[in-house]
């Protein structure tokens with residue numbers, strides 16, 4: 001991290017000819033449990049990971065916002081007062097739509113973009129892209145905390161999460177929920193963020209992984225997904241149709257006991273989508289309770305059940321994710337599931353610390369046997385949310 005910060009400061013100077021005013025960072029996230037529940041006003045339990053996006057930022061003497069990054073040669077610039085029009089006309093494109101979208105959404109949240117000073121942003125990241133670990137929320141959250149501080153905006157973390165979500169929904173065009181930005185902004189070391197996506201109330205739930213001799217392994221299958229298109233949007237629409245057919249404003253209002261009635265009122269596919277969300281909400285509540293009363297060793301069955309529900313009812317898994325989960329389970333994982341929006345990306349496994357290398361070897365072997373590309377398997381640690389770097 002120190003190296004990344006120093007390198008980024010040097011890059012900022014090389015690009016702008018002056019020193020940055022500061023470096024801010026925000027992490028990617030792993031969702032422990034609670035998938036496709038956020039936009040149904042339900043419960044989620046993600047944690048921030050030790051992979052971060054860094055942004056070096058410096059105020060300018062004019063009104064331009066200028067963004068550069070280590071992952072593209074493009075430097076994109078725009079007068080801040082023109083952002084609203086550019087957003088309306090769909091001119092925020094590519095990776096720059098994330099940081100520019102955040103500046104735009106800050107304007108919508110009350111920042112006066114015709115009065116604030118222009119800013120240079122240079123971004124670097126070690127959150128893998130396309131792995132379902134929220135590299136996009138990490139950009140949004142790091143840029144959000146940087147601009148909020150530089151522009152002296154009175155926005156707390158939950159408000160910044162909404163700003164990031166708005167950038168994602170309206171500038172990038174992905175109809176996602178509030179989970180990823182919340183995890184990236186509110187995460188704490190060794191803990192998960194329990195979020196009620198209706199009230200936006202949060203509680204920090206200690207995970208106690210080290211005390212239990214456990215760790216979380218991410219298995220990035222390398223299968224790429226995109227949430228602005230296809231399956232994610234379709235699942236969201238099914239959930240909304242299911243809620244409407246059941247006469248509730250969101251699936252949050254249904255409990256496991258309502259499923260018998262739902263079965264008689266919904267077509268088979270919609271029923272299974274609804275059953276996933278309703279049972280997943282209950283699994284999140286059960287996981288929080290199990291963590292508090294018995295620790296991480298007690299949540300394995302809930303993780304496994306969550307995966308089955310996504311595979312069979314919500315149908316968002318892919319063969320590579322199923323193989324990763326099965327391989328972890330067969331090699332002694334406490335529990336395993338795909339994480340994130342699905343249709344690719346990563347699975348997680350809760351495993352004993354001393355089983356990590358054995359499971360990595362087993363994973364490579366199983367993927368080779370099935371003719372799949374070797375996955376990227378690595379440990380993640382629950383880490384601190386967005387912050388200004390020293």
Ligand code: GLA
Nearest residue numbers: 035036176177178179340341
């Ligand atoms: C993506 C979205 C989140 C959430 C998950 C599924 O990560 O960004 O808002 O909906 O998918 O749980």
